[in-house]
Amino acid sequence: MNADDLLALSPVLPVVVLHDADQAVPTARALLAGGVRVIELTLRTDAALDAIRRVASEVPDVVVGAGTVVTPDQARAAKDAGAAFLVTPGTTDTLLSAAVDTGLPVLPGASTVSEAMRLAEHGFDRLKFFPAEASGGAAALSAIGGPLPQLRFCPTGGITPAGAPRYLALPNVACVGGSWLTPKDALAARDYARIETLAKEASTLGSEATTAT
Template sequence: MNTDDLLFLSPVLPVVVLHDAAQAVPVARALHAGGVPVVELTLRTDAALDAIRRVSAEVPDVVIGAGTVVTPDQARAAADAGAAFLVTPGTTDALLDAASDTGLPVLPGVSTVSEAMRLAERGFERLKFFPAEASGGVAALSAIGGPLPNLRFCPTGGITPSSAPRYLTLPNVACVGGSWLTPTNALATRDYARIETLAKEASSLRTEATTAT
């Protein structure tokens, strides 16, 4: 799988934080049942690597990736755990080198034009725009598209179901990242039916954005 294939699996890339690895498989299955066959599971908790291992082994129809990759060691550990792609909130040369060395698709994070240009020089034209809303949101990405038309973004950070379609109408946005598909209260009560419903709604957002234009 290349990065383009990854970004067009779903209009929303779920950004998932799990504190209990036992929830990884039912969450992944609920998202898949709702039409979202991809998960970015963040490395923000001690359960994350085990959660990636479980989804990789037990839910082969879901493309499981590691997010919030901030160190070279995390990039290598996520790859060893079975991650199919890596997402970083920002980039350093050491992190980018280690992530690239895994051979996995990498979605490196940027928040400025200069960062995007530097990564483009290294061959990365598919990028995470983070934190999206705090960095100018739709207006910023629209402006970036003028001088950098070859770049495509997955904006993440502060995006909601109501704001997502506005991002998806932009020609340089392939998908958006969103944490709303797996809300904390749904995870706390193990309400996987709700997660499936939210995934169904998210999977239709690209069509809604196209209709809006």
């Protein structure tokens, strides 16, 4: 799998924070039942690596990756846990080198033109745009596409179901990252039926954006 394959899996890449690894498998299965075949489990909790391990071993039809990778040790640990890809909120030379060394597809984070250009110099043309809404939203990404048309993005951060089609309609946006597919209250209630419904709705956003254009 390469970065293009990853970004083509779903119009919405679920960004998931789990505090209980026991929820990893049912959450992944609910997303899969809703038509979403990919999940980004963020390394923001102590349960994250175990959650990745469980999804990788028990839900093979879901491509599981590690998000919020901010240190070289996290990149290596995520690979060891079975992550199929890595996502970083930003990049440093040390982190980028360690992530590349894992051999996994990497979606490095950028929020400015200079950061995107620097990553392009390192050979990356598929990037995460974070934090999307706080960094200018769809208008900013549209402007970036002028001087840097070869780059494609997965914007993440503050995006809602209502706002997602504006991003997905842009030629330099491959998919969007969204935390709304697995809201905190649904996870707290173990309401996997709701997560499945939200995944089904998210699966149609790509076609809606195409129709809008």
